[in-house]
Amino acid sequence: MKLVIPGDLLSDDVKRAGEGTYVTSGEVHASVYGILDQKELRVIPLSGKYMPHTGDNVIGKVVDISFSNWIIDINSPYEALLHISEHPDRIYPFDMGQHLDIGDLFIAKVKDVDATMRVELTVETFNPLRGGRLIQISHTRIPRVIGRGGSMINLLKKELDCNIFVGQNGRIWVNGKEDNMDLAIQTLLKIEQESHTPGLTDIVRDMIKNAKREKGK
């Protein structure tokens, strides 16, 4: 792996141009600052705002209620809309606050994003998240939090006996015993900081073990 900056020449093979690149006069250049993935010819960004894509699972926060939509903050430059008709029952606009009120956090899926970045959400249940804690990290670190094939997130859930939900938009909800949540959040912040170092899963496993031993004393 190699760090690249915008404008760096990556390849002459225009057909392989992936995310984080652009093509001019038969050459592929990097468009963002990040880590080059030679295999797929894409640049994995190290920073930047979350841009919603159809199918993403996110944690949203209700910021306003309009006549037929909940207006949701999804930690992105764009607000998302959850339409009243997403509710399984027929509810009245003036009752919307009883199902999801301003300030409520909930798990949602991005249903559609159009060219003007109008974002629509859908939900499985209208239950807001209650209890637990929410942290927010850079969305670019989320793949490391999940790990290859979910290795990292499964390790955290098992070792810390916590319920953890990871949103693609960088928000992570943790629920469990107070001590375990402390350690989980510490670990998650560590992952965010060290996300560019190799062999992170092993480092995290050791870190949790040491922390547990400390506590056992």
Next chain:
Amino acid sequence: MSDKPNKLIEKGKRLDGRKVDELRPIKMEVGVLKRADGSCYMELGGNKAIAAVYGPRAVHPRHLQEATQVIIRYRYDMASFSVKERKRPGPDRRSIEISKVSREALAPVILKEYFPRSVIDIFVEILQADAGTRTVGINASSVALADAGIPMRGIVSSCAVGKVDGEIVLDLTGQEDNYGEADMPIAMTQDGKITLLQMDGHLTKEEFAQAIELAKKGCKQIYEVQRSALISKYEGVSNV
């Protein structure tokens, strides 16, 4: 001010000991502001500046937003203590002009269609000034934009050239600017496309061509500094 020296260039050396085609010492650091999306601190000789980038984010006031692309706002501001005589704080004629030309120097490289209906805010604060602050501002904000993860066609590098004691020189100091014959700040992409060109003073056609060539050399050196500043932020990655 009449601290005018008799000669600005003596035996091929300038007042600060540099050759005519040499830049002042540069220092650059990325990610200096915790709460900005991207930031960069830069020193160029006696110039010290800090650049902060926020966004893309929602536009306020709403009527400024554009349906198909991101808008860019650039604020160049000089601290009141940045010059010898206290400067009245706040925007003035000069800083409004510099903000405009600097914004237009950076706008062509940003892939604006990626973020419709949003804004990228760039703030440049000059902490200490000694001629060439707009070039420092552009260099620092270009790096800060990359640090913020904003997609761009390339990095913009900028430096000034001018004419002092009849010679074409790179990167003028305050004194050279005041008593020299011409000062010409230039910004360009790494493939040499010019995005900013201003001039104060007089140059002949031949001198102008020579000055552009010198500026290209200067910008290349600055580009290397910008590049290594960005790479060194994540030093561990290179040995993955």
